[in-house]
Amino acid sequence: MKALILVGGVGSRLRPITHTSAKQLVPVANRTVLSYVLDSIKEAGISEVGIVVGATAAEIQASVGDGAEFGLDVTYIQQDAPRGLADAVLVSRDFLGDDDFVMYLGDNYVVDGIVDFVADFRRDKPAAQVMLARVADPRRFGVAELDENGRVTAVVEKPQDPRSDLAIVGVYAFSSAVHEAVAGIRPSWRNELEITDALQWLADHGHEVGSTVIDRYWKDVASVTDVLEMNRHLLESLETRIDGEVDEASELVGRVVVEAGAKISGSRIVGPAVIGPDTVVQDSYLGPFTSIEGNCRVAHSEIQYSIVLRGASIEGVARVEDSVIGRETEVNAAPRTSTAHRLVLGDHSRVQVGG
Structure with missing residues (x-):
């Protein structure tokens, strides 16, 4: 089994920090978000990892190297533009071959890792497995609907009228059946190949799409608020x-x-x-x-x-x-001789000034 980690996003909601750094390399409790993902992959017994990179490829490679520091064998796969999660599977075809694989979004954090999730997939052997969590506002996420056996019957991206409160966490597992699915879908209105469409394709064509519902902490690290919340959570276990x-x-x-x-x-x-x-x-x-x-x-x-x-x-x-x-x-500290504020700020900065 292999792993595919996606780090090609631009991190617009973390600007200005991400003007000069990949969002997956923002340190939380003094370790990068990506390092926690790599730890989870290793703990799940997977050693062969493909990292799909975009504009921040040089930074990611400088941070991770060949993966030896994490006990992993890392291959870098270039995605020329962020064309969607399913496109990342397409461009990784040579690396993946016909092997089963876990796909993990590099800006996600799941406490206690993915060991149980991978065990579920290996035991049940579905065409795909999705990690799900119940959320208060499903409209912000991809949402899955399940049958009585916990199999996914429908997947909707950010629905206005959700029929479920089960959000898709950024961790998936796939058999080689996914390659036919990503080849069979078309770009969405965002002009991206959506992994939710590929999951729906599998379900519609008679393939089993399993699920693992978690009740533990997870975070999609997309904004400064998310980063600070994850930092607080990780520091809680500090020794x-x-x-x-x-x-x-x-x-x-x-x-x-x-x-x-x-x-x-x-x-x-x-x-x-x-x-x-x-x-x-x-x-x-x-x-x-x-x-x-x-x-x-x-x-x-x-x-x-x-x-x-x-x-x-x-x-x-x-x-x-x-x-x-x-x-x-x-x-x-600003000089106290003047009430004026002198600011030199980068694009998309947010500043609160008193007085």
């Missing part, structure tokens, strides 16, 4: 580890990780929180659910419920919360 330096004037409360090379002085850190390697925290307060990557500097500031990316500097800022601070960013 205290102090490998860096913490002086006597500092106080650590709760579950806190201080990576090697980090230096904490005159500061109070209330966990769960993680401080990356070679980061300096001086005379500051770091509140719960804060992740700070490596080589950062935080001085005379207060931060909580936030993610600070590698190389950022925050100094003299009274309070930062519910924020994502980009790589090599500088955030400083």
Whole structure:
């Protein structure tokens, strides 16, 4: 069995962060979203992985390499434009051959992984298997309808009048029957080949489409709010580890990780929180659910419920919360001699200014 991971999207709802980085490489609890996906693939007993890449191919390859760090053998497959999930299966035909495979969207996170899901597929041997979860507003998702045996009878993409509350999570399993299905469908109104249409094709042509309904946490990491929520969830399971330096004037409360090379002085850190390697925290307060990557500097500031990316500097800022601070960013206190605000902002930025 193989795995196909899709990372070709542009991440428009995570701009401006994704103007300079693939959304799958945004760090959550100081690890990339994609790394959690790769861990899940490995835990499910799959070692041969194809990663479908687009415009951010160079970044993805630099991060994952040949997959050896994750115990995987990775092949990269270029998709020249985001033409839909079913198109990703089409362009991966040579890699997949006639093998069964798991398709995992690289911006999704499922707590406790996909071991049970893969076991269901291997046991029942349907043409396809979909992971489902009950949601409050099914109109935002692809929605599946099931028969009394849990088999998928209909799949509708973002229905206005949903007949089910079962949303399709971004994890699928397929037999080689899917290749006939993706070849038999036509582009949707979005001019994309939809994987939901391929699932419907299989069901309509007498193939079994099974389902696994999960009741555990999962997240489609599509927006800043999603990233912060996933960060909070992952930090909940943090275990205290102090490998860096913490002086006597500092106080650590709760579950806190201080990576090697980090230096904490005159500061109070209330966990769960993680401080990356070679980061300096001086005379500051770091509140719960804060992740700070490596080589950062935080001085005379207060931060909580936030993610600070590698190389950022925050100094003299009274309070930062519910924020994502980009790589090599500088955030400083504004001079108090003027009520004017001087801003240099990238495209699609969102700023809240007081006063």
